[in-house]
Amino acid sequence: MAVPPALASRFLMLVPMADLVDCAQAHGWTRLPAAADALLALADGMAKPPPLWYRARLAKAAVSACEASGDSPSDLCLDVIVQSLRAPPSDFCHVTFEGIALRVLDPKHAGSVTGDASIGLRLWPAALVLQQYLKANWDAFDCGSVLEIGAGVGFVGLWCASAGARTVLTDYNDSVLDNLARNAADVPLATVARFDWHAPDAGFVADARLVLMADCV
Amino acid sequence: MCAPTAAALLTPSGAGVGVNSDPGDCAALGALVELALSHGAIVIMASAWRNEATMAQFLAHVDGSRLTKAAAPVSEWPVRCLHMIENVIADNVQIYVIR
Numbered sequence: 167m168a169v170p171p172a173l174a175s176r177f178l179m180l181v182p183m184a185d186l187v188d189c190a191q192a193h194g195w196t197r198l199p200a201a202a203d204a205l206l207a208l209a210d211g212m213a214k215p216p217p218l219w220y221r222a223r224l225a226k227a228a229v230s231a232c233e234a235s236g237d238s239p240s241d242l243c244l245d246v247i248v249q250s251l252r253a254p255p256s257d258f259c260h261v262t263f264e265g266i267a268l269r270v271l272d273p274k275h276a277g278s279v280t281g282d283a284s285i286g287l288r289l290w291p292a293a294l295v296l297q298q299y300l301k302a303n304w305d306a307f308d309c310g311s312v313l314e315i316g317a318g319v320g321f322v323g324l325w326c327a328s329a330g331a332r333t334v335l336t337d338y339n340d341s342v343l344d345n346l347a348r349n350a351a352d353v354p355l356a357t358v359a360r361f362d363w364h365a366p367d368a369g370f371v372a373d374a375r376l377v378l379m380a381d382c383v
Numbered sequence: 384m385c386a387p388t389a390a391a392l393l394t395p396s397g398a399g400v401g402v403n404s405d406p407g408d409c410a411a412l413g414a415l416v417e418l419a420l421s422h423g424a425i426v427i428m429a430s431a432w433r434n435e436a437t438m439a440q441f442l443a444h445v446d447g448s449r450l451t452k453a454a455a456p457v458s459e460w461p462v463r464c465l466h467m468i469e470n471v472i473a474d475n476v477q478i479y480v481i482r
Contacts, residue, residue: 292430292476295478296429296478299427313419315412363412364411366415366418375425376425376427377419377426378428379427379428379429382412382430
């Protein structure tokens with residue numbers, strides 16, 4: 167069964183489960199179990215599928231719908247739920263926004279990572295809003311070379327690089343830099359560097375035409 | 384659905400604890416911004432924090448007349464994502480352009 171693109175994209179964006187169900191119904195998929203099976207089958211073929219916890223939530227919603235209607239849940243849904251019960255908690259998950267694939271601290275299992283690193287490994291609201299602002303005003307600025315300070319998971323800087331700007335993404339904490347480098351690995355115009363606010367590399371600053379900061383103050 | 388959330392870290396009103404509540408860090412960042420401006424760069428800053436003390440440390444190093452508050456865009460999907468990821472509403476976020 168083909169999955170409507172709008173439904174698949176929402177599935178990938180990990181929208182709230184209720185919204186996903188609404189979207190499925192809006193596309194005529196009145197039976198959630200059928201939609202869930204199709205989406206879970208789709209996930210099996212993805213290079214970076216939605217995290218298991220999210221797929222398990224979809225499967226559980228489908229099973230609940232089956233219980234309410236007296237139907238039998240599919241083997242696929244049951245298998246995903248069993249997988250989720252057996253899997254060890256993962257600190258990280260993969261999400262994609264605006265075409266930027268990110269490894270971020272999984273909010274459901276974030277308790278095991280604390281301190282400064284836990285801040286730099288999350289995706290924060292200001293980054294999302296800053297990216298939207300840049301997207302709407304991209305032509306208003308000289309975006310030839312960008313320096314992002316306190317880049318964290320790198321969403322803003324990586325979006326700039328994907329839009330054609332030579333971008334240096336900087337942070338300070340080792341584990342944040344390691345994760346940032348992973349996220350930037352496949353983005354040609356993006357480079358990652360350590361940057362100490364108290365002893366800044368003057369070269370980075372002098373080269374930048376646009377300096378970006380999200381949630382630094 | 385998410386714990387701990389940004390909402391748990393955000394202080395709902397006035398002076399609170401921000402990402403960089405260290406006044407020294409914020410002062411260094413302010414000096415850094417001034418350095419970038421001196422090289423002709425434009426600085427765009429987004430902040431969800433309302434920590435007046437650290438903001439004051441930052442602004443002490445930045446000529447306030449160079450700072451413009453811009454309208455923060457809130458499209459449909461960031462709001463949806465915010466609810467998913469950190470359960471924080473986007474209207475906490477302000478955009479500042481410094482040139």
